[in-house]
Amino acid sequence: MDGGGKGTAMLYDPVCGRKIDAGAAVVSVEYKKRRYYFCGEGCKASFQHEAERIRLHELARVGALLSSGKVRWGMA
Numbered sequence: 001m002d003g004g005g006k007g008t009a010m011l012y013d014p015v016c017g018r019k020i021d022a023g024a025a026v027v028s029v030e031y032k033k034r035r036y037y038f039c040g041e042g043c044k045a046s047f048q049h050e051a052e053r054i055r056l057h058e059l060a061r062v063g064a065l066l067s068s069g070k071v072r073w074g075m076a
């Protein structure tokens, strides 16, 4: 966390959690009408192996941000 606040939407890699610079060349994949960005082909491959689990995890994370932690975590 560098506390940047540059005004651009922050992208992050849902596999390893690394922040992605939207201005750099990024690897991305679209899954169920959402686009996900990755730091490299390795994370993209990992995502494709467990895309549904990661998608649910990410939705829960977004929900947690919006509702101040009312999300129930069904899985570790």
Ligand SMILES: [Zn+2]
Residues within 6 Å of the ligand: 013, 015, 016, 017, 018, 038, 039, 040, 043
């Ligand atoms: Zn990654």
